[in-house]
Structure formats: C-alpha cells, structure tokens
Amino acid sequence: MEFILDTHCHTIASGHAYSTIQEMAEFAAKKGFKLIGITDHGPEMPGSCHLLHFKNLRVVPKEINGVEILKGVEANILDHTGKLDIPKSVLEDLDLVIVSFHKPCIKPGSIKENTQTLIGLMEKPYVHIIGHPGNPAYPIDIEAVVEAAKETKTLIEINNSSLKPGSFRKGSKENCYKILKACKEKGAAVVVGSDSHMSFQIGNFSSAREMIEELQVPQELIVNTSVERLKEYIKKK
Numbered sequence: 001m002e003f004i005l006d007t008h009c010h011t012i013a014s015g016h017a018y019s020t021i022q023e024m025a026e027f028a029a030k031k032g033f034k035l036i037g038i039t040d041h042g043p044e045m046p047g048s049c050h051l052l053h054f055k056n057l058r059v060v061p062k063e064i065n066g067v068e069i070l071k072g073v074e075a076n077i078l079d080h081t082g083k084l085d086i087p088k089s090v091l092e093d094l095d096l097v098i099v100s101f102h103k104p105c106i107k108p109g110s111i112k113e114n115t116q117t118l119i120g121l122m123e124k125p126y127v128h129i130i131g132h133p134g135n136p137a138y139p140i141d142i143e144a145v146v147e148a149a150k151e152t153k154t155l156i157e158i159n160n161s162s163l164k165p166g167s168f169r170k171g172s173k174e175n176c177y178k179i180l181k182a183c184k185e186k187g188a189a190v191v192v193g194s195d196s197h198m199s200f201q202i203g204n205f206s207s208a209r210e211m212i213e214e215l216q217v218p219q220e221l222i223v224n225t226s227v228e229r230l231k232e233y234i235k236k237k
C-alpha cells in the first residue's frame, strides 16, 4: 500500500513545533508525497497562534514544490456541547478541519459524554477528521463513533504519533486496533496522520501501517493512498 498524503502536520505556528510550511512542503516533495494538510493547533492550545493566522491562510500557495497544500486546523474541542475554538465562519473557509480532545483545553468526560460530543461534531459539514480518537484519556464507544463516521462521511484518524513508544497519548495502541477493526467491519474510511511537529516526521506511518497490514484493511478504506479519495470525503460533507 503506497501512502502519498499526510493530513496532520504542525508548523512553528503551533508554538511547540519546529518547521515552517515551506520546510514541510520541501520535505514532503522529497518524500514523493502529493499532498499535506497544514493543521496547526487552534488558538486555545497554550502557545499556539491567533485566530488571524487561520483567517490569513489564503496567502499560502495552493501548491509548493509540486505538493498540494490543504490549509487547515486541528481545532480544540472546548466543552461537551462540541464548542470549538475557531468560529464556524472561519472553519467553513478552511480546506481541512480536524477536531480533537486535548488535555489543556477540556477535561475528559464519561464515555457517553465523549462519544456524544464527537458524534455531534461529525454531524457538522465543516468537520472532516476526528483526530486521535484512540486516546485512552478520552474513552469513547468505538462502535457508535465509527458508525456515525460512516454515516456522516467523517474520516477517523489513526494517529501514528500516538502509537509510537513514549507517546503523550499512552495506551492508544489497543484502542487504535479496535477502532481500525471496527472501521474495516463497518466500511468506514480511515486517514492516517503523522501528527508531525517537525518536517522530518511527515509521512512516518510505520506503526499505523503495521496495524493496517495485520488487520488487512482494504486499500479503498485508507484515504492516504489517493488524493481523489481524500477529496471525495471532504467534498461529500
């Protein structure tokens, strides 16, 4: 299975990441990747950029070094009504929106609360990807989330960074395995994200790849293998 795109990349704008958009695109080009999603953390993440950063992304070219750039955000979920840290009007103008639970922005709820929050967000047409849903700090009803993802054409992320030893999201492996298995069974589409915080990590999908191969998830369900397929999902919403 050949992976040609990475939808989860952070730049210096996130405050705790270390490359520019230009450096990210250059590395992606060297790797032979066709597309990257620039998804810096929303403004409520300590040290991340101001809302203006996202409003002004139009100055970034659509393509750098032959790599298509999707201008996006990893928005923070702020409460269990699904409130995000970027207004809807700005989200609607972005190419790619990931929504994620992060410790500095929201306390974990019950399984029921976390699940309902994600399902509510998936119903929004401007939410494309659920970021690292395998994080055990925010337990979810996997079957219900995957079912809703399929129905709403939202992509479920398998976050390669969560699977690496020493990850901040310790214990994600077992959940990601269950999530991937449920996606295969229900026919829900999956996106692998590197969650790179420096250019050299772009497209590092080794742990996710092992899991995909072990579970024999069909290529049609992994959107990283085709720019067209990724765009179909984004458009369908």
Ligand SMILES: [Zn+2]
Binding pocket: 010, 014, 016, 041, 197
């Ligand atoms: Zn980060």
Ligand SMILES: [Zn+2]
Binding pocket: 074, 100, 102, 131, 132
């Ligand atoms: Zn995240």
